[in-house]
Amino acid sequence: MTVSVNSPVWQHVNKQRTVKHVGTDWTSWCIRCCRGKDTVMALLWRRLKLVVTVMMVNLFIFIIIARHNSQDKNGHKVRIPSKPFWNKLVASPAYWNHQQQILDLHNNPILGANYSDADLPWANDTSLTSDPCQPNSRVTTQVKDYNSLPARFKDFLIYMHCRSYPIMVDQPDVCREPPFLLLAVKSLAPHFDRRQAIRQSWGKAGVIANQTVVTIFLLGNATAGDHHPDLSEMLHYESVRHKDIIQWDFRDSFFNLTVKEVLFLEWIQTRCTSAQFIFKGDDDVFVNTYRILDFLKGLSEPKARDLFVGDLITNAGPHRDKKVKYFIPESMYIGTYPPYAGGGGYLYSGVVAARLHNVSQHVALYPIDDVYTGMCLRKLGLAPEKHKGFRTFNIEVKYRSNPCAYKSLMLVHPRTPQEMIQIWAWLSSPNLNCQ
Numbered sequence: 001m002t003v004s005v006n007s008p009v010w011q012h013v014n015k016q017r018t019v020k021h022v023g024t025d026w027t028s029w030c031i032r033c034c035r036g037k038d039t040v041m042a043l044l045w046r047r048l049k050l051v052v053t054v055m056m057v058n059l060f061i062f063i064i065i066a067r068h069n070s071q072d073k074n075g076h077k078v079r080i081p082s083k084p085f086w087n088k089l090v091a092s093p094a095y096w097n098h099q100q101q102i103l104d105l106h107n108n109p110i111l112g113a114n115y116s117d118a119d120l121p122w123a124n125d126t127s128l129t130s131d132p133c134q135p136n137s138r139v140t141t142q143v144k145d146y147n148s149l150p151a152r153f154k155d156f157l158i159y160m161h162c163r164s165y166p167i168m169v170d171q172p173d174v175c176r177e178p179p180f181l182l183l184a185v186k187s188l189a190p191h192f193d194r195r196q197a198i199r200q201s202w203g204k205a206g207v208i209a210n211q212t213v214v215t216i217f218l219l220g221n222a223t224a225g226d227h228h229p230d231l232s233e234m235l236h237y238e239s240v241r242h243k244d245i246i247q248w249d250f251r252d253s254f255f256n257l258t259v260k261e262v263l264f265l266e267w268i269q270t271r272c273t274s275a276q277f278i279f280k281g282d283d284d285v286f287v288n289t290y291r292i293l294d295f296l297k298g299l300s301e302p303k304a305r306d307l308f309v310g311d312l313i314t315n316a317g318p319h320r321d322k323k324v325k326y327f328i329p330e331s332m333y334i335g336t337y338p339p340y341a342g343g344g345g346y347l348y349s350g351v352v353a354a355r356l357h358n359v360s361q362h363v364a365l366y367p368i369d370d371v372y373t374g375m376c377l378r379k380l381g382l383a384p385e386k387h388k389g390f391r392t393f394n395i396e397v398k399y400r401s402n403p404c405a406y407k408s409l410m411l412v413h414p415r416t417p418q419e420m421i422q423i424w425a426w427l428s429s430p431n432l433n434c435q
């Protein structure tokens with residue numbers, strides 16, 4: 001049986017699905033040819049649905065074929081490029097960038113060990129396979145203006161691959177009681193007064209605002225080669241007395257602060273994995289520990305896990321003026337810097353510390369420690385956050401002696417030992433009344 005568009009069935013479909021109000025024509029036609037009108041209705045209805053579905057599918061296939069044909073006619077065919085459409089990886093002329101390219105190749109999970117040295121001969125740097133802590137004399141020829149670089153660059157480059165130095169003073173039990181906040185202060189052996197001021201003020205270890213706070217000082221060696229007096233006995237006395245000194249046997253210089261950073265990340269993983277949060281900063285800053293604890297306690301769980309906050313520096317790059325402390329020659333680094341938090345002080349979670357420790361093994365050491373940490377964060381896909389409570393470039397002169405100016409801040413740089421004690425006294429006073 002076929003159903004034409006003029007048939008009563010079609011008309012019925014055009015109206016409504018309800019079978020109740022069918023016309024007289026329909027009833028008579030139905031009685032003429034069928035036994036029961038309900039059975040024939042159901043049969044017709046099912047057939048109609050099938051026919052409409054088949055028509056729709058045909059139309060669809062037609063549209064697809066038509067489109068495909070018209071595309072071919074217009075020349076939009078799939079074409080396979082005859083040459084590779086990507087750029088072949090070429091060695092960067094800058095030493096750090098080049099070392100990072102090599103690290104990236106060796107750590108690439110897809111390339112693995114599968115790229116051949118014949119393809120990329122520059123990626124086979126034999127200085128990487130020998131003992132990384134032996135002086136690497138190859139840099140003297142690999143860095144094109146090596147001989148004209150200031151001495152600190154030569155020192156850095158020769159030991160750039162060395163990340164492990166022996167620990168001379170350790171505090172294995174300092175985190176026996178898991179700290180809510182670990183305050184890690186970069187210090188230099190002769191800075192006894194700064195360390196003592198920190199102990200008596202913002203770095204007062206113990207329980208502050210009901211949270212366990214632990215303070216440690218991170219030191220390298222103030223060597224005779226840098227004309228430092230021999231302070232080793234005083235330092236020994238200090239570490240026995242306060243049990244808060246961590247010291248490694250490397251030359252404590254500005255360009256070795258990155259070494260201090262990676263050694264500290266390693267130390268956390270061996271001695272203080274229980275720390276929930278870590279503040280790392282300089283010994284010439286004032287830290288409002290009360291405000292930091294307050295801030296940390298108010299964080300949501302996901303925010304706390306990925307925390308990395310400080311005084312954010314964005315859109316920066318290397319200084320090319322030789323007279324600037326942060327000067328970096330083009331033979332060493334090209335490109336911009338990732339966003340990073342100023343090294344005066346920043347705050348992060350124990351989880352981030354573990355991740356930084358892992359990823360730092362895949363980032364070549366860079367002579368500026370806070371930029372290096374920014375590079376590690378970028379590799380992790382974590383964005384450091386700006387918090388306006390971190391004032392590494394100080395506050396306006398007129399507010400500096402106003403106790404209330406410090407109440408909502410987390411860090412101010414720079415402050416002398418006496419100023420630290422003064423400001424801490426202001427903030428700890430029960431009479432401090434700021435609205």
Ligand SMILES: *[C@@H]1O[C@H](CO)[C@@H](O)[C@H](O)[C@H]1NC(C)=O
Nearest residue numbers: 108109110111112113114115
């Ligand atoms: C490396 O190459 C070998 C041999 O060509 C192949 O079997 C293997 O799957 C490759 N590995 C990767 C990670 O591409």
Ligand SMILES: *[C@@H]1O[C@H](CO)[C@@H](O)[C@H](O)[C@H]1NC(C)=O
Nearest residue numbers: 116117118123124125126129
């Ligand atoms: C790198 O080159 C040296 C010789 O120049 C060769 O002995 C060594 O096997 C190469 N390394 C790799 C990983 O192929």
Ligand SMILES: *[C@@H]1O[C@H](CO)[C@@H](O)[C@H](O)[C@H]1NC(C)=O
Nearest residue numbers: 207208209210211212293297
């Ligand atoms: C300190 O912590 C204890 C136990 O967690 C709690 O009972 C007490 O109320 C807290 N005190 C303050 C001042 O938050």
Ligand SMILES: *[C@@H]1O[C@H](CO)[C@@H](O)[C@H](O)[C@H]1NC(C)=O
Nearest residue numbers: 221222223224232249250251
């Ligand atoms: C570090 O200091 C110790 C003790 O003062 C000294 O024996 C050692 O030679 C120093 N290390 C370096 C690299 O100067």
Ligand SMILES: *[C@@H]1O[C@H](CO)[C@@H](O)[C@H](O)[C@H]1NC(C)=O
Nearest residue numbers: 155156159250251253255256
């Ligand atoms: C870093 O420390 C090592 C070990 O003491 C030293 O050999 C190197 O010269 C230092 N680097 C800089 C840039 O001071």
Ligand SMILES: *[C@@H]1O[C@H](CO)[C@@H](O)[C@H](O)[C@H]1NC(C)=O
Nearest residue numbers: 351353354355356357358359
């Ligand atoms: C660090 O790396 C180790 C070994 O690859 C891995 O087991 C661990 O989960 C990593 N930790 C973090 C925090 O990524």
